[in-house]
Amino acid sequence: MDSSKRSGKRLPAAAASAAATAARWNDRHNPIEKAKHWLWVIVRTVLVTGICFVILYPILTKLSIALRNKQDMFDATVVWLPRHLTLENIQTVMDYLRYPEAVTNTLLLSIGTSLLQLVSCALAGYGFARLRFRGSGLLFGIVIFTIVVPPQTIMVPTYLHYRFFDVFGLYGLFTGSKGVNLLESFWPFFISSGLAMGLKNGLYIFIFRQFFRSLPKDLEEAAYVDGAGIPGTFVRVMLPNAAPGIATVLLFSFIWQWNDSYFVNLFAPNYTLLARMLDLLPGAVRPEYVGGISHTSLYLNTGILLGIMPIFILYLFAQKYFVESVERTGLVG
Template sequence: MKAIIQRWDYDRIRAFLFGSRTHYGLVFSLILYTVLVVIAFVYLYPLLFMFITSMKSPQDLLNPMVQWVPTGFYLENYIKAFRVLNYPQTFMASVLTSLLPSLIQAVVCSLVGYGLARYRFPGKRLIFLLMLATFIIPPQNTVLPQMLTYREYGLLGNILALLLPAAVGQGFKSAIFILIFYQAFSTIPKVLEESARLDGASDLKIFLQIALPNALPAYIVTILFSTVWYWNETYLTAIFLEGGIQTLPMQLSKFVQAYENLYPPGVVNIFDRINEAVKLSGTFLNIVPLLVLYFILQRWFVESVERTGVTGE
């Protein structure tokens, strides 16, 4: 009897430490959470460093004893960066040049992906090949003919230089989104469409009432990823818009020059001169809208990524 009790206690201790078929043990949980904390720190460290440094006053920057805890919250850095970036105007321009093309691109890519997933027609494999080529070939190799074509049609310096390519399935990384929708629509049982056709539904009605609701995760992923890529794209945007529209990333790329124009070095005092805190304040203001967008849509975004099988970049 005593041996049985000892054996039962041993099994309980072993299950508590190393787990069983129904739950994880303490050792595995400690290892798992340690790995997760380390990974989270690696990702969050740049943001924490950026935010803390942006809150430092010039005295804190010069004080080697002040590292992670500033002596006070110095908001003057953000006020200066806000003025230099011309934030209200550049923010609205960024929203216009990122969200609007993303919405158009999501609609067009879903139509193309649905057509490739549900219909058979000659040249389908060739279309797939050409679509993948648009993704494999670097945009730097095609920017010159694109620019010449846009100039011929008077699109340079106009928001239409971003909207029209998105409207014909040639926006930034459209091939990826077409493949996402292709995969999403391919998983929908065909029996649903066949039943709808027997009831007299048209192709458009089938797409709107059956295919579209089942592809909502793909729409969420496409809009979020597309918005981020359009937001961060400065090379092609600067070429196609020709400086007619200034976005936040474009203004941030010339932050030092804009700051010196607003605060001339020979006129302002030492506390108004540009430093790392002011630069990081401008960078943080640039990424804050994307962080807010992610935190608001985090729940739907994570669920959509899991259902579509897309990994983040």
């Protein structure tokens, strides 16, 4: 009796499975369904290929120009593949920009500011997310407001602040001078980044605040029960669980600092790679390198290709972690 009941229960399930299998087989072998499937595959392939071409077109163009000989610039038949392949342009631009020195300076500046912004913005984001005090909402609103304020509006006071740098007037009080000149160095970047007032720091504070708010409060309460204070909870509990937010802020900070030209030209001109690349603009290249004003675009495209190459290499290795970290920090969806 029991076996008959069990077999009775198995038969409908087996019949449903067989029916589903037959339906899938019919869908695969139905001419209309096959046509729909392959039509969607073709449309999807065309769309993806077109989008990829639009994105890669500037890079492919600059790569083609960088590998051309000067006489190919006047050959109308040369579109993508150079007729006279050469690496002379790359070597010329690297010598002109002092490429190894410029890349080293840019790396030191980008890594230093990224680490300082990570520490300062993580502390500020944790305070806004977990610590409640009077005026916290107003202060966070001011932080968000700094994201939309153009830096050009405070260019003059910012420049004068670091030209005559002083802390509460103490340096001038003891020395009698107007302050210390921090221009032509990386100190303005490091000081502003360490105080959460650097490039795009309002956005980084917002990212950390959103991420810390998403963590369960049970973690903090358990740490408080074990005797950990606010600093200990932040270092031992919150930061280890904030790896996606840390990766997002580090990548954003590094890339934006690498591509920055405004603050670099304001505080330390001709130090970084992008600042020196401005010398490749039309009319700025020295005659001994140009060989004629018509060749300026050739060197400019070559310099841009060399400038984006380190970022392109970084993206190849870090794009998986970057996409995952952005998804978990609440910036999308």
